[in-house]
Amino acid sequence: MNDLSSEDSPLAARLRGISGGLTKSEAVIAQWLILNEATLGLETGASIAAKTGVSEITVSRFLKRAGYKGLQGLKEDLQAALVHAHVSPSDRYFRLLDGEIGAILKRDADAVLALAHEVEKPAWPQAIDAIASADEVFVTGFQTIRGIAEDFARRLAIVRGSVRFLSPHDGGLVEWIPSFRRAEEKRCLVMVDMAPYAREALPIVQTARGLGMQVVVVTDELNTWASPETPFVFHVVTKVDAFLESTGPMTTLMNVIIHEVAGRAPEKARKRIKDWPPIMRGLGLY
Amino acid sequence: MNDLSSEDSPLAARLRGISGGLTKSEAVIAQWLILNEATLGLETGASIAAKTGVSEITVSRFLKRAGYKGLQGLKEDLQAALVHAHVSPSDRYFRLLDGEIGAILKRDADAVLALAHEVEKPAWPQAIDAIASADEVFVTGFQTIRGIAEDFARRLAIVRGSVRFLSPHDGGLVEWIPSFRRAEEKRCLVMVDMAPYAREALPIVQTARGLGMQVVVVTDELNTWASPETPFVFHVVTKVDAFLESTGPMTTLMNVIIHEVAGRAPEKARKRIKDWPPIMRGLGLY
DNA sequence: TGACGAATGATAGCGTTCTGTCATAATCTA
């Protein structure tokens, strides 16, 4: 094992660090795993056994001894190392991230990092411009993610004015009745969506488009109805193998939108952030 | 699907190139695969089916139609693409996470992973028990994070009954007027808090404690008033060097609470999750 | 609105994977 690169992967470091030394079979398995790290994703216990000349149960025992929950656990670790290498410089969290809740947190963190793909899209800065430059911004969202939309509307209003939450069922879209005085204004709708609310959401988006608004949709990974309606559709991974979908990464993306809109006029945003607390002080809330 | 990045991965290009268009289910699967490309190594046909809401055989048919020899064939293709890529997936992630927004996402992801510390606390399972075993759960939160609390109340109500959102300023705590019929019931208050709302939050927590309720507070990293009032205080990092604090990790922790409460009675939670859509179908929302 | 075709799902069966239990082989020590 001494002939391996000094620049160890986490896998190599971990296998090398097994206390008590390795038996002959274990050494063979460890070396094979390290040399074939790039393609471990495709292997099974049986295929590793076949390639190393030991039995399947020996492979299984070795992985357990190495601290993995079987080959699946090793694969999950490799995946996590790939994604999280740039998040935390130390292993201090990963020790705690064993178990079911840890797995959910890791997938949530994966989903947050994966937002980088959405922000990288050419449509992203155009969507930010649509929101930042609109004379009025409407925000809507339904049922169990209505809160995300409401918080977004409140928080977006901190960094720019003329933001309204829209409750189509309650208000029947009276906010969109045409006004002569404001006929030339640019308006933008931001919709926070989660399948399967297409029946409600799609007509609203189509109505907004019909009225000349730009529409930005932030939605989950299953939404396919939004793309034909507007170029500004951004997906968030919500399935994290929990009882319910995760809404944390979607909240994070809404916060990033606010940050980017504030970044379009940073001095104005800073002034608004500063001006707000004194106005609120009369409420006696803190 | 037209909103995807112009810099398509081979997988995205291949799925996009399927002639004859996609059916509704196929479009969902294709989009999900593209959005989750980084973690496909860990998926099975069954797990993809579960996450996309289609059946396993539909996933299998789609992969065949896309020219893969099943999921295994897709994984082999991904692996081969990995070997031939000039930039490794890890480096690609690094490049995406470069820059200001990438830094924010990394800090957000780090804050999500750091939630493992809160979940590890001895108080955590006791807090989950307090919520799960209460006869009635009240949920409250204010201003720009009121939406997180409202969504939490709605979603917690999916997995257990007798959950109420509390709006103290609107309702003046009428929900807490004593009732002889329910005098012996165990009640629990869950408060989502963010500095600087101590002036409003603290009296509510003290009132709840005085009325014999258990209180769980989920709050940001600056809160110091909560710990003397209740043993169940969980902190979330919200400072991510953005214009405004991030509420994504807090949303994630609320989701973890829901998951854990559901886990205290999983069959009941699954039944409630299953029973809800038919009731909702009358609304015509999807 | 009804019929027809396409899409999709349920179920069962087959193949593969993983591991518990017991047996065998290898290694070490006296």
Next chain:
DNA sequence: TAGATTATGACAGAACGCTATCATTCGTCA
């Protein structure tokens, strides 16, 4: 060299993954 201990393997069973077949649902068209 023999006995004891440890490492490893064989086998069977449980669990999981995938798909063929048939049924059901959905969408389109007349």
